[in-house]
Amino acid sequence: MPSSLPEIDLESGSETSKRAALYLRISKADGQQTEENQRRELREFLQKEGYELAGEYVDHESGRKGRKEREAFDEMFEAAENREFDVLVFWSLDRFSREGIRKTISYLQQLEALGVGFRSYTEPYLNTENELVSHILLAVMSYFAEYEAKKISRRTKAGLERAREEGKQIGRPSKFDEHEEDLKAMLEDDLSKAEMKRRTGLAYNTVKKYIRRIEDES
Structure with a gap:
């Protein structure tokens, strides 16, 4: 995937590094992944890509919890709203959020609206450094989120109809x-x-x- 052109300092003619924040979420169920492992590899990634480290946000909560239930996640969004960094880098999309694809897409769209890009360390295609790619990526992800929601709805309705045909009780008994x-x-x-x-x-x-x-x- 093509990357965007580096920013140029017009006065000096030198490239300026973008400010990047790291979001780390450590899963208690994953005994192989530790906070230090994630931090070390992500910091090395920032250095290799030429980013300036602008902040680190670490949660030990379930990714299924919402923004207000994950303290570091909430702090990260507040920092994004204050334009304290330009790009958010996380280990993988499921470390960023596991609230379901529609909610996850909503968070990514909020970052985009704030002028903040995002990159996934283990999923190179999740990279919004290029503005055109950013719009295409989010549009495609939004489409699949909507498609998945409709598919779940159809499956639920089909299951309820099948249960009714079999004479099963739907919902709580009267x-x-x-x-x-x-x-x-x-x-x-x-x-x-x-x-x-x-x-x-x-x-x-x-x-x-x-x-x-x-x-x-x-």
Whole structure:
């Protein structure tokens, strides 16, 4: 993937390095990855690419937690809003966020809106240093996020329809279903509606409605 041209200091004619921030998230489930391993390799990457290190943000929380639940993630966004760095570098997209593709894309779009690019150390194609590539990349990722959401919706609807056809209960059982057998037994014992109300805890009018329904169905 082509990279953007380096910035030039017009007064001196020399190249100026971009400010990059590192976001590290350490997964407790991954015993092979440590904070120092990530930090060392990412710092070496910045040095190789000619970036100036502008900050490091480290979380030990689950990537499924949102911005406000990951302290370093939230601080990183506040720094981005204050334009304290130009590019965010992370180990991989799943280290950046695991909240689902739509939420992840939303975070990346927020960075873009703030004028901050991003790069994934282990996924070279996730590189928005080139403005044209940035727009194309985010557009493609947004498309697939929307496609995935629609696919999940279709699968959910198909599953519910199949369950209905098989006569399975969808969602929580109703109060009628919960009390039906007890009310039938009380009817056979010729108990009064007032006694049924006392035993079931239902309102008197509800007992009358349920009894009427049982009688209509019998």
